[in-house]
Amino acid sequence: MEELQSALEDGGLTVTNLPEKGRCLSTTRDFYPGEVIISHEPYVCVPNNSHSDSRCDGCFTSNNIKKCSGCQVVWYCGSTCQKLDWKLHRLECHALSRLDKDRRKYVTPSIRLIVKLYLRRKLQSEKSLTIIFNGLLGKDMSDIDEKQLVLYAQMSNLVNLILQWPEINLKEIAENFSKLACNAHTICDSELRPLGTGLYPVISIINHSCLPNAVLVFEGRFAVVRAVQHIPKGGEVLISYIETAGSTMTRQKALKQQYLFSCTCPRCIKVGQYDDIEESAILEGYGCKDDDCSGFLLRDSDDKGFTCQQCGLVRSKEEIKTIASEIKALSDESLNSTSCRNQQEVLSMYKMIEKLQRKLCHPFSISLMQTREKLIKNEGSDLKETLLENTNRSHSSLLGEKGRHNTDGAGRLDRSSGMLPSDHSSVSKYVMFFTIVFLRAQYGGIYPGFHPLLGLQYYTCGKLEWWEFYKLYLLFSIPCMLMLLGDTENAIKSLTKAVDILRITHGTSSLFMKELLMKLEEAHAEASYKLSSIDD
Numbered sequence: 001m002e003e004l005q006s007a008l009e010d011g012g013l014t015v016t017n018l019p020e021k022g023r024c025l026s027t028t029r030d031f032y033p034g035e036v037i038i039s040h041e042p043y044v045c046v047p048n049n050s051h052s053d054s055r056c057d058g059c060f061t062s063n064n065i066k067k068c069s070g071c072q073v074v075w076y077c078g079s080t081c082q083k084l085d086w087k088l089h090r091l092e093c094h095a096l097s098r099l100d101k102d103r104r105k106y107v108t109p110s111i112r113l114i115v116k117l118y119l120r121r122k123l124q125s126e127k128s129l130t131i132i133f134n135g136l137l138g139k140d141m142s143d144i145d146e147k148q149l150v151l152y153a154q155m156s157n158l159v160n161l162i163l164q165w166p167e168i169n170l171k172e173i174a175e176n177f178s179k180l181a182c183n184a185h186t187i188c189d190s191e192l193r194p195l196g197t198g199l200y201p202v203i204s205i206i207n208h209s210c211l212p213n214a215v216l217v218f219e220g221r222f223a224v225v226r227a228v229q230h231i232p233k234g235g236e237v238l239i240s241y242i243e244t245a246g247s248t249m250t251r252q253k254a255l256k257q258q259y260l261f262s263c264t265c266p267r268c269i270k271v272g273q274y275d276d277i278e279e280s281a282i283l284e285g286y287g288c289k290d291d292d293c294s295g296f297l298l299r300d301s302d303d304k305g306f307t308c309q310q311c312g313l314v315r316s317k318e319e320i321k322t323i324a325s326e327i328k329a330l331s332d333e334s335l336n337s338t339s340c341r342n343q344q345e346v347l348s349m350y351k352m353i354e355k356l357q358r359k360l361c362h363p364f365s366i367s368l369m370q371t372r373e374k375l376i377k378n379e380g381s382d383l384k385e386t387l388l389e390n391t392n393r394s395h396s397s398l399l400g401e402k403g404r405h406n407t408d409g410a411g412r413l414d415r416s417s418g419m420l421p422s423d424h425s426s427v428s429k430y431v432m433f434f435t436i437v438f439l440r441a442q443y444g445g446i447y448p449g450f451h452p453l454l455g456l457q458y459y460t461c462g463k464l465e466w467w468e469f470y471k472l473y474l475l476f477s478i479p480c481m482l483m484l485l486g487d488t489e490n491a492i493k494s495l496t497k498a499v500d501i502l503r504i505t506h507g508t509s510s511l512f513m514k515e516l517l518m519k520l521e522e523a524h525a526e527a528s529y530k531l532s533s534i535d536d
């Protein structure tokens, strides 16, 4: 433990105790935006493997993976990852192989995480981390509801069957499941797509704020915490445990449910004040009857309707109730049917939900944005990939040699160069969706300061604006260069904003960031190429 404390102190950190929060990570020197505060390997981690999506236990890739021939549960991409993992997997492999085939189906990532935790502790390579894990806060078992307790009991039973250690009891295993629920982290890729779950005992000491001064991102399996604000010497390092785009009530509910505390951060203590009420009404409330008005609605004192705070128009409670119940029915249906219906049916359901939400919700409402994100994901996943891939390819070819890009005699881009996906008519729709999503993100401090989601939304927007440029380019050719310049400039603006944010949250050395910086450079080069073409 002393070893760890002195390592932390060398890095400008210390662990202190606060009566209302328990342990917290504080600084012994100043940290500035973009600076790495701490980075750690996981004590144990597992990919979020499922029937349809399996990943390598070492690097989390889903490419070219094969099942371990011993246990038939764990996947690897090759001998490098398998060898690196062998010291721990040797024990796990032996334990899992004892299970009969039917039971192996129930070995979920959470079960594996606990099994690996016990096995890692048995190896006892880092005693200090074990001590930290033992000291982590978890839910008091008496606070856990009955359904969850039954689930923990079943899961503990399976862990017990796998390990077959006489010295552990089911209660202790269940307590560890509850500790993991409060302390494990979802491992994500650079674009914040979840890949797995890991336990990082030192990083777990960091407490929560809805206005955090630091952010946790992952570089492979490494957890990296970077400052997103200046943290003065003696300040507490704070990250957000939850999605911060939510009303105070929603955030408090999520924190209470999973982490059992009431947040008293500067955003939460504003509860009940006018700006907090306005923020909640925008994020989770209703929109004005007048499509051209972007005012937010508040409940009337007689509880008969909701009045727009900008133009005074009133919406009746009945009308709101009717649309809300139509949305609920459709949402329930779409939830139950994603696995059994075909993609077109699910898609048209999301489209109907989006249409109704547009009628009901404020234009910046979270549920509306979530539906649009689902629509983009479902309708656009293939198309978006093609779009972005083609954007990369076409940009390199265009910039290969100034003035000698693939054009036909009329200056049009050569279609045979594979630049355009067949369905480019959908592009404007995606640009529009993303623009709205990113506008929402910009709105009044939902993602204040340097938030990775905001940076990523600017990045997507920039890529799509860049693509839009090519569509116009194809339609209008060289004489309209001036008009096209506008699109590249918009793309440059969005990509620059993405770089400004993501260099703070993600650093600049990852492949992801290098690609982004390269795209920005290419967009700049393209803009000056177009300017020089206009001059000519």
Ligand SMILES: C[S@@+](CC[C@H](N)C(=O)[O-])C[C@H]1O[C@@H](n2cnc3c(N)ncnc32)[C@H](O)[C@@H]1O
Pocket (backbone or CB within 6 Å): 020, 021, 022, 023, 024, 135, 136, 137, 182, 183, 204, 205, 206, 207, 208, 209, 258, 259, 260, 261, 262, 263, 264
């Ligand atoms: C990941 S742990 C953080 C470290 C914890 N303080 C400890 O001593 O182990 C999460 C738990 O810390 C406490 N916590 C985190 N942030 C808090 C906050 N802003 N206010 C009060 N308690 C907080 C809650 O008990 C929560 O379940």
